Amino acid sequence: MSAASQDVATRNSIFARAIIYVVLILFAIYYLLPLYVMVVNSLKPLDEIRQGNMLALPQQWTIAPWLSAWSTAQIGVQPVGLKPYFINSMLMVVPAVAISTMLGALNGYVLTKWRFKGDSIVFGMMLLACFIPFQIVLIPSARILGLTGLAGTITGLVLIHAIYGLGFTTLFFRNYYEAFPTELIRAAQIDGASFFQIFRRILLPSSGPIIVVTVIWQFTNIWNDFLFGSSFSGFNSIPLTVALNNLVNSSTGVKEYNVHFAGAILAALPTLIVYIVSGRYFVRGLMAGAVKG
Amino acid sequence: MADITTTAPRAVTNPRATLQDLLPKLVLAPSFAVILIFVYGFIIFTAFLSFSGSKLLPDFSTWVGFGNYVRLFNHPNWITALKNLAIFSVLYIVVCSFIGLALAIFLDQKIRGEGFLRPIYLYPMALSFIVTGVAWKWFLDPGIGLEHVMQSWGWESFSFRWIKEGQMAIYTIVIAAVWQSSGFVMAMFLAGLRGVDNEIIKAAQIDGASTLTIYRRIIIPLMRPVFLSAFVVLAHLAIKSYDLVVAMTDGGPGTATWTPALFMQKFTFGRNEMGMGAASAIIMMMMIFTIIVPYLYSELGGKKK
Amino acid sequence: MSFLKISNLYKNYGQVEILKDINIEIDKGGFLVLVGPSGCGKSTLLNTIAGLEPITSGEISINGNSVAGLHPSKRDIAMVFQSYALYPNMTVAGNIAFGMEIRGVPKDERDKAIKQVSDILQIGHLLDRKPSQLSGGQRQRVAMGRALVRDPQVFLFDEPLSNLDAKLRVDMRTEIKRLHQRMKTTIVYVTHDQIEAMTLASKIAVLKDGMLQQFGTPAEIYNSPANMFVADFMGSPAMNLLNCRLEGGAGGLSVILARPDDQPLALPIKMPNGALDAYSGKEIIFGVRPEALTDPDGADRNAKSIAEGECLIEVVEPAGSDTFAVTKLGGKEVVARLRADAAIHAGQKTKLAFNLDKAVFFDPKSQLRIA
Numbered sequence: 001m002s003a004a005s006q007d008v009a010t011r012n013s014i015f016a017r018a019i020i021y022v023v024l025i026l027f028a029i030y031y032l033l034p035l036y037v038m039v040v041n042s043l044k045p046l047d048e049i050r051q052g053n054m055l056a057l058p059q060q061w062t063i064a065p066w067l068s069a070w071s072t073a074q075i076g077v078q079p080v081g082l083k084p085y086f087i088n089s090m091l092m093v094v095p096a097v098a099i100s101t102m103l104g105a106l107n108g109y110v111l112t113k114w115r116f117k118g119d120s121i122v123f124g125m126m127l128l129a130c131f132i133p134f135q136i137v138l139i140p141s142a143r144i145l146g147l148t149g150l151a152g153t154i155t156g157l158v159l160i161h162a163i164y165g166l167g168f169t170t171l172f173f174r175n176y177y178e179a180f181p182t183e184l185i186r187a188a189q190i191d192g193a194s195f196f197q198i199f200r201r202i203l204l205p206s207s208g209p210i211i212v213v214t215v216i217w218q219f220t221n222i223w224n225d226f227l228f229g230s231s232f233s234g235f236n237s238i239p240l241t242v243a244l245n246n247l248v249n250s251s252t253g254v255k256e257y258n259v260h261f262a263g264a265i266l267a268a269l270p271t272l273i274v275y276i277v278s279g280r281y282f283v284r285g286l287m288a289g290a291v292k293g
Numbered sequence: 294m295a296d297i298t299t300t301a302p303r304a305v306t307n308p309r310a311t312l313q314d315l316l317p318k319l320v321l322a323p324s325f326a327v328i329l330i331f332v333y334g335f336i337i338f339t340a341f342l343s344f345s346g347s348k349l350l351p352d353f354s355t356w357v358g359f360g361n362y363v364r365l366f367n368h369p370n371w372i373t374a375l376k377n378l379a380i381f382s383v384l385y386i387v388v389c390s391f392i393g394l395a396l397a398i399f400l401d402q403k404i405r406g407e408g409f410l411r412p413i414y415l416y417p418m419a420l421s422f423i424v425t426g427v428a429w430k431w432f433l434d435p436g437i438g439l440e441h442v443m444q445s446w447g448w449e450s451f452s453f454r455w456i457k458e459g460q461m462a463i464y465t466i467v468i469a470a471v472w473q474s475s476g477f478v479m480a481m482f483l484a485g486l487r488g489v490d491n492e493i494i495k496a497a498q499i500d501g502a503s504t505l506t507i508y509r510r511i512i513i514p515l516m517r518p519v520f521l522s523a524f525v526v527l528a529h530l531a532i533k534s535y536d537l538v539v540a541m542t543d544g545g546p547g548t549a550t551w552t553p554a555l556f557m558q559k560f561t562f563g564r565n566e567m568g569m570g571a572a573s574a575i576i577m578m579m580m581i582f583t584i585i586v587p588y589l590y591s592e593l594g595g596k597k598k
Numbered sequence: 599m600s601f602l603k604i605s606n607l608y609k610n611y612g613q614v615e616i617l618k619d620i621n622i623e624i625d626k627g628g629f630l631v632l633v634g635p636s637g638c639g640k641s642t643l644l645n646t647i648a649g650l651e652p653i654t655s656g657e658i659s660i661n662g663n664s665v666a667g668l669h670p671s672k673r674d675i676a677m678v679f680q681s682y683a684l685y686p687n688m689t690v691a692g693n694i695a696f697g698m699e700i701r702g703v704p705k706d707e708r709d710k711a712i713k714q715v716s717d718i719l720q721i722g723h724l725l726d727r728k729p730s731q732l733s734g735g736q737r738q739r740v741a742m743g744r745a746l747v748r749d750p751q752v753f754l755f756d757e758p759l760s761n762l763d764a765k766l767r768v769d770m771r772t773e774i775k776r777l778h779q780r781m782k783t784t785i786v787y788v789t790h791d792q793i794e795a796m797t798l799a800s801k802i803a804v805l806k807d808g809m810l811q812q813f814g815t816p817a818e819i820y821n822s823p824a825n826m827f828v829a830d831f832m833g834s835p836a837m838n839l840l841n842c843r844l845e846g847g848a849g850g851l852s853v854i855l856a857r858p859d860d861q862p863l864a865l866p867i868k869m870p871n872g873a874l875d876a877y878s879g880k881e882i883i884f885g886v887r888p889e890a891l892t893d894p895d896g897a898d899r900n901a902k903s904i905a906e907g908e909c910l911i912e913v914v915e916p917a918g919s920d921t922f923a924v925t926k927l928g929g930k931e932v933v934a935r936l937r938a939d940a941a942i943h944a945g946q947k948t949k950l951a952f953n954l955d956k957a958v959f960f961d962p963k964s965q966l967r968i969a
Contacts, residue, residue: 020399027396028413031476034428035416041431049437053445107324114317122325124593129332131585133533135557135574139342139567140335143351163331166324183683186650187744191697192671195316201696205687224421226536227554231562241423245540248427257431264427268420275419279412283480286418313669 042066042262049257065258069266073259075247082263085243089223091154092239096161097218103162104169104214105207109199111170112177113185123174130167137164138231145232152234160232161222168221169214172285176210177203209281216278217285220271240267336578342571349565361572371573374551377463381552382531384467385474389527390520392471393478398508400479401486411483414476422473426540429469430456459549462542466550470537474530478523485519486512525588532581553577601626601784602647602752607656609639609646609808616642617808620656624801627782633795634805635831640788641756643805647786648754649673660751671697676745677754680761682737684729684744691725694744715743718777735766742777755787759794771797792832796820804828822958826965829885829958835935837887839960840928846878853884853954855927857909863927865905865952873969874959882968883960888922888935890953896937897951905952909934914944925950 041049042065044058052059071081111123141160142151150156180203188198229239238246244267248260275282343362346355365371396414400407417425432438435454443451455461489512497507535554542550544559551559553573561570600623609617617639624630632640645651647658649670658665665673684693694715695708703711716722719739729737738758745753755774759767775798778785789795795802796816804811804819804827812824823829829837843854845864851874853865867874890898897904912931913924921936934950942948959968 017402020402020404024396024399024404024410027392028410031413031417031472034425034432034472037432038428053442054432054438055442103324106320110317110321116318120593122321124589125333126325126328127589127593128582128585129328131529131581132332132336133554133574133577133581135535135554136339136578137331137335138557138574139351139561139571140338141331144331163327166328167332170324181681181683183679183681184685186645186648186670187677187679187683188685188696189650190648190670190675190677191744192669192700193696195313195320197700202685202687220419224423226421226423226539230539231558241421241536244421244427245423248430248540249543257437260427260431264424268424271419271421272416275412275416279415282419283415286477286480287484 038261038265042069042258042265044258046254046256046258065256065262066266068256069247069259069262073247073256073263074250074253075243076250082240082243082247082266085238085240086266088154088233088237089240092157092161092237093219093222096158096165096222097215099158099162100165100169100218101211101214103166104171105173105204105211106199107166107170108173108175108177109203111174112180113182113198113203114195123170126167126170128167129164130171134164134227138227142232151232152237154237156232157228157237157239160228161225164228165218165222169218172210172214172217173207176207180206209284212278212281213285216274216282219274220282220285223271339571339574342567343575345568345571347567347571349567351567357568361568362576365569365572365576368569370548370551371553371556373548374553374556377550377552378532378534380463381467381470381534382528384464385470385531386524386527388467388471389475389478390523392475393523394482394513396475396479397482397486400483411480414479416476417473418477420473422536423540425469425473426537429465429472430541433465433468456542457546459546462546462550466534466538466541469541470531470534473537474527478527481519481523481526482516485516489515521588525584528584529581532577553580600624601628601661602630602786603657603659604643604647605657607643607646607658608654609642609651610654615808617646617653620810622803622810622813624784624786626661626784629778629785629787629798629800631795631799631802632786632788632805633790633792633802633831634811636790637807638805639808640790640805644677644754644756644786644788647752648675648677671700674748674751675754676748676750676752677756678741678745678758680757682729682741682758682761684737684740686729689726689728690721690732690740690743693729693740694747697744697748711747715747718746719743734762735770738762738770742774746777746781751784753783753785755785757788757790759789760791774798793834796832802832804831806831821956822967823885824967826883826885826960829960829967833887835888835922835933837885837958838891838927838930838932840884840886840930840932841881841962842884842928843881844874844877844879844959846875851875851878853905853957855884855907856929858926860910863907863909865907865954867905867954867957868903877959877961877968881962883962883965884928885958885960886932886952887956888933890956891932891934892951892953893934893936893940893942894949894951896940898953898955901953901955903954905954906949907952908947909950910947911942911944914942923948923950 037054040057041054043061043063044052045060045062045064048059069082071083072079073081075082075085107126111119145151145156145160148156150159184202185198188202193201224241225239226241226245229242230245233239233242244263247263341353342351344356344358345351345353346357346360347353400411404410433453433456435441435452435457440451440453443453456465493511493515494507497511502510533554534552535558538544538550538552538555544551544555554577557570557573557577560566560573603623605621605623607617607620608615620643622630632643634640642651646653649665649668649672653666656666660673660675684690685696688696691712694712695703698708698711712725713722716725719742721736721739721743724732724736724740729740732740741758758774759770762770771794778798787794787798796819799816801814802816802819803813806827812819812828814822819828819832823832823837826839830839840855842856845852845854847866851867853867855863855865857863894906909925909927909932911923911925915922915924916938919938921938921940921942923934923936923942925932925934936942960966961968
């Protein structure tokens, strides 16, 4: 981001600047507080949470809640921890992201560089598909998955996520390739390159940033999904978010807050790491998803 | 000069309309077909369902006309869901925009450590609503959370049990949702602020406008498109809100925090009222499309000119 | 036998006619420049020659073979683009050799061709760089190298100099001309810059609104513009196009120009053209280029028909090599081109010499040239 409008901040009084800093820091605390609460309390024994103070540091540090959340906590009827569900989520996310990103790139390529009559209608329909409330496709999707024998399987979830991610991936690549000079495509045509050669040799090598943006966007969305996971997963395909919710909201037994917090951090960790490592691209994805067209 | 009236253009038949020419369409076709079926076909399917007497399974043998819609709008849970949606979306949009704009303007004042603060404001957007829900559910829980903390610090009379109170529980969801999204709105506004032409600002400064006036009279009016984008994104998120409610209250206490999305889920898969569930989904879609379609239309239409 | 021939070419986008009945032909080794204002269809015409855009009807042939419907890579052409269109991810050498690579030319042959072309264009030291590391002029050379290496039957240039700064543009213009003289390949060159058109072309095609306005040698276009558009478009400063009345008298026809606050100026035509007789006593458009309107001492001594008249000078613009003077005739501003040291002053009356040998006349209704 350039500091274009920073010149506005000519000479604020010291008092005003102090207030600005105080407000900014207070908000930083507000945003960090829940994370702090989760981390601190995931390292405390349960008694210390119930007796003590949620904001206090642990008196007795322990990683037992983490171990429990990972491998032994009671989820549904099984005391297996979140580990198998973490694996389910990975198995679901990786192919779904790969498929939707690849197709999105090809769609964006066709929609910008091989325009045809009605292409804007096709794009408009794909774009609108990004915004439908998924409730509207739940019932028929369940039927289709049932009919094809994919109900309750990870494959079924991969399919659903890949399909409903297509709109966004197409949007990302289309907007990126729109700005890609068409003269380059023409030069390659004159050089005799074919449809796929142009894509592979000319466009793809220049698509690094948008691939990163799209992969991050899709990874974050699919990893964090709850609706499809809770609607279409079966016994062996429950993703992590659903498992976490089951862990936290199970009505039986003692509420092990420390385990819940550890589990929540586990569920958040992959996307948080992606955010920390490549925050710039994450923000770009958010912006691209927000400012359409 | 050329006389154009004598020769009527004749179509040139292209002898090489081969695979290469069809290839782009062939590549796009599967994606488009999938979208047609899985989005638009399914919308039509759900629309049909909403006029059917389907209970546990899709049942196209009994037709009830608008019966499901009539029952829907006479159902207290749906009315609650709509009320909650109204409260939630208004507060969510207004508070997020306000916080987002304020933080963006403050961050734009040549702040030391902006690079450090900005990611902190934005990271909640990377989290799952379920994780956010868990964090806030226990933090606002009277037994162990904020109330407990205040009391243990000696403020014995402190009471904050909104999450357990039917009247107030929806506001706790607003708190968590604002926490998650306001940083994102900040980022949108900040990008907008940084996009304002510096020369306009310099001109205003030469005209003697104060910083406050420059923001109030020049910069904020220039950010109208950002406000619109933020509104559309937030409204669309609000109507879809489901995960966060499930994680924080699961609709409770009682049915106090039901939203339309929750209603759809509970009626379709919990209460075997598929017809009503479908009707509620159609209403949700109509709400979203009323906001999104004009927006997309203007965005795409504007581009073409 | 014309080498590149375009006949009865039409191009529509939906209902909109982009190109209407274009007929152009040039000989082998010719340098054809397509010139016109933006939106006139010149780039579209070039793209149809390249095969990048389909035509609605008509025929394009290169060396006697029809190329309509042929894929661009099969037309034996090469193109230099306005933005140079260098593949950003490949080195200069990779850019030049990409077409050969696609056609499966062996590596050592490719290297030899790269060497040859880079010697001609003096870009040997740049071969391992990426386009982003090159200056504008260097990119331009690489783009030409990529075209040269194909050794095509026709070179297509799409406004290749418009992204360069003024000085570099003139240098590259000379270089292109030198290259053409050396390679003797047929070139089609699109530009909106009429000076480029004049300096480079062996034939110029002036387009406007998808219609060919005039097709001819630079001298024909400049001296005998087919209509008022061509007269106005070619040449800088533009030709003065003045409303006047033609009057017959004892000595022949005279051009009568209205002057503000003064008697009309009458310019007798000593070498009348028969075509003008029919317009005697009528309003017509009198066209005279600034260099045909000078101070009497600077007038062309070989001209057969020179008329002089007193004019009130409104503005004087010394330009170093010449001095331009603005006066008002026939209700319009008129630019005269005087010697640099001509003694004139704004606000004074000065005698100007009209070289009527070079004058042209247009019909005000059809805007076509009469004589």
